Amino acid sequence: MASKTPVGFIGLGNMGTPMAKNLLKNGYPVIATDVFPESCKELQDLNALVVDSPAEVAKKADRIITMLPSSPDVLKVYTGPNGILKNVKKGTLLIDSSTIDPAVSRQMAVAAEKMGAVFMDAPVTGGVGAASLARLTFMVGGLEEEYNAAQELLTCMGANVVYCGQVGTGQAAKICNNMLLAIGMIGTAETMNLGIRLGLDPKLLAKILNMSSGRCWSSDTYNPVPGVMEGVPSANNYQGGFGTTLMAKDLGLAQNTATDTKTSIPLSSLAHQIYRVMCSRGYANKDFSSVFQFLREEEGQ
């Protein structure tokens, strides 16, 4: 174990911290940084080496994972004045697990290649719980010959690692999944609401849908109607889970890529707008299944 070479980790938020901890657990020395120094405390206590900037990480590690909130953050961490590419060593493997525009991933890959480094996009599904339990799913885009090297690290943090194709296809897969998820969730909310108003018991309706062609993940695994399932945000006043703001962000990425590629996505566009309205009407921090409540709430409640 002692012989393992160190791994750089940039971005120690709710997701990044447990991911980096899983690298440590697997015996990898970690060299970490974050814009908020206090975020580094937990890692430091676990003997990670904390440095001042992405450029410093790049000096000391030839495998680096980034986990950042948005495209501008990725641009800054890679190409900014103290960015990774300032100091990156030839042959370094750069794995970005942020969820961002695939066009930015491709742009980073080009910039990395100019420096003799390799960039892969590897966004995740699964949330904070899965990050802690090393049960994330990684969708990986990049050169196939580099995939094994990436996989070695990613399996320390996730239960599934899927190779998707060229750079940007990891992002594409993530965006596609969340887009269909958003549609399925709003569709389930509309359907459950209509059924209840037509006199159906919600549990019975969910059962019927789940044995029929209306079945989807939102109806059978994450039902948005309070009382239908246990252990899901709808059973807990829509606390926890995947926030409406984050879903709106991902749908914005989906919309951008669709506009760029001139792809028609009518339902996805409307789903985006519904989550956008919810963000401005008090649902920003609730789980995205709260769309059931948003569509249903009665006058006077």
Place this chain on the structure above:
Amino acid sequence: MASKTPVGFIGLGNMGTPMAKNLLKNGYPVIATDVFPESCKELQDLNALVVDSPAEVAKKADRIITMLPSSPDVLKVYTGPNGILKNVKKGTLLIDSSTIDPAVSRQMAVAAEKMGAVFMDAPVTGGVGAASLARLTFMVGGLEEEYNAAQELLTCMGANVVYCGQVGTGQAAKICNNMLLAIGMIGTAETMNLGIRLGLDPKLLAKILNMSSGRCWSSDTYNPVPGVMEGVPSANNYQGGFGTTLMAKDLGLAQNTATDTKTSIPLSSLAHQIYRVMCSRGYANKDFSSVFQFLREEEGQ
């Protein structure tokens, strides 16, 4: 077998004929009628008794199943001048397997009750293939104490019979399922199309969705992209299956019930409009999964 009492059957279309044949197979004498006499030929050859009108059926049978295309047909067959209720005997069990507005079902139940008869709605899912193989699913609304009597007949024609609640809830469950199905299908079509344009292999994308939260019946059982699955309409130029016109009709029912109950169904409304546009642009008789083709087709193709 000889002791079984006859069952009336009204509406011998693509669905009604195999359903009535399954009653015969189970030893029930069948007394049948249809507005198109030629539709009765096949049943007649199998020793069903063919009569001239619903009123004649009602004279001779005290259990009657109806399978008709739309609400106005149901109104006519039950309450028209030669309708069932003209001659219906006290205690007759009337089971309507048509897919219609639940408000019409409730109206028929009231009219039947006035004559001392019992009306239940029992629409089906499963299509012509399932009808032939007696593998339909019936969703049943009506008095709970009459459910056993209905179930006895319906199990001859279907694999699943689900009691949903008061009259009209069978229709409600059917409408709810098809509404969510329509949304899932269009959502899957948009998602697969976007993913392909972003460089993902369609089979791989389907696999990723199906192991993730984007999963739905349209992605894992009836994928709309040619080449992803076998034995589905998308593998056969969208022939067979469930026609766009029929989906548009069911979404019209969903819209009507939502408007009546003041329920917000934004995605379902848009799905309805998309299928409506498709009907007027050459997709009326294709399977409803052809929305993938509709959204995708390029200029000049």
Place this chain on the structure above:
Amino acid sequence: MASKTPVGFIGLGNMGTPMAKNLLKNGYPVIATDVFPESCKELQDLNALVVDSPAEVAKKADRIITMLPSSPDVLKVYTGPNGILKNVKKGTLLIDSSTIDPAVSRQMAVAAEKMGAVFMDAPVTGGVGAASLARLTFMVGGLEEEYNAAQELLTCMGANVVYCGQVGTGQAAKICNNMLLAIGMIGTAETMNLGIRLGLDPKLLAKILNMSSGRCWSSDTYNPVPGVMEGVPSANNYQGGFGTTLMAKDLGLAQNTATDTKTSIPLSSLAHQIYRVMCSRGYANKDFSSVFQFLREEEGQ
């Protein structure tokens, strides 16, 4: 004046009362009724004859105007047990100014014709203010040869009377106008909101739109942004005007007629759903231009 024959008036709500008063002002004796007897008080004080039921009105008047909230009310007032058609005299002219489904108007026309009476639909635009000032617009459907007789009465209550064609076309024109109005209003709200966020002064943006191809009634006459215009509901916290509930009702009629005629109305359907959501989120009684506020309101406000 004394020689004028009496006119029946059924439905003395916010609109019906000022309309009936304008008939009195023009010298017509009025025979009135309403389900709520207290609604008749104001007319009674002005010497209208108040009777107990539509059937009573029909006995005493051979020209009758109805102004009712919805299709079921119209059905009851015309064909109910104490309805107009119970007692209607041959040759009676029945003018319905309610906004209802054109299919119900056609049904009433058939029923009236069987009794030897003539039915016309004549819904209005203009609101309570216009009703008081006899400045309503009437859109009239019915037999052209009866139009002059209708016009004589309608001009007492309105500034514009437009003959639209066969029975039901008055309703059709009303529905069409309100549908386009709803779209224009939501579109204006979205546009003004986006413009403001992009740094434009709202008054300047309205001015630019109104001299350009974006111009519409909602931008130039009834702007939904507080501070842009005076004397409109947006200048008065969206009080008064045309309530969101009423707009949602009219869009429901539009949706029903579109579904019946298999017409694709994607934007109208979405507009309907938006107003439906607003009704359940506290906007039911605000003017329909409050959609600007609905789409805009920020988290925490």
Place this chain on the structure above:
Amino acid sequence: MASKTPVGFIGLGNMGTPMAKNLLKNGYPVIATDVFPESCKELQDLNALVVDSPAEVAKKADRIITMLPSSPDVLKVYTGPNGILKNVKKGTLLIDSSTIDPAVSRQMAVAAEKMGAVFMDAPVTGGVGAASLARLTFMVGGLEEEYNAAQELLTCMGANVVYCGQVGTGQAAKICNNMLLAIGMIGTAETMNLGIRLGLDPKLLAKILNMSSGRCWSSDTYNPVPGVMEGVPSANNYQGGFGTTLMAKDLGLAQNTATDTKTSIPLSSLAHQIYRVMCSRGYANKDFSSVFQFLREEEGQ
């Protein structure tokens, strides 16, 4: 006249060429360039000086107008290897009449300022006809103290010049107008189609809308229904006018700015998707009012 200083003009397409000709007509020497040398021929014959690159134009002129198809073209012409900013002189006035993302306009303004130059955005409405007749409308964003200098040139090419505010607000105004225009047009198409199906004469319906609250530019000036108006694209099989592709592009810009600013634009998003579908179904080069035909066309036509 001879004393006028030369004006640079970059981008000699369908719009740029007549605009540059109007500068010549007003006595301004023009120094022009275009990526397609053959586009320069017409200007050259009128004694414009044609040079090889934007950088060459910048050497010779201290007022430069650009008229380009999209954001990437603008980026290249300003900041590319042979771009304007390579050679721009201090104090040069740069006016960009392209319709692009306001964020790109702001980016160009910053880049220009670094070189001591001034950038203004000044997109137009009005099309090729208005460009030829010097009747365009310019919406101008930029420093107020530079507006007079810009106005001097723009009035040679347009009938209206409107100052909108800081850099990018010209684009914002243009995008806002076209967004509301798209909504009004689709709304008018839906409304006219529904009205016709409900039995209304289209000319009569247009007249009623235009005297009522449904009135908009698309109903009263550019009606999409053949036979209602003369001299509009709908009277000429939707030839000429403003192409569906261009509308889809502008709606893409609107969508991008809305996503960036987290603004909810449900109808605009749907309008975008409708025009996007039309582009892939044979309507790309028809006028955008052909949405009437798209929504209406019947099975089998």
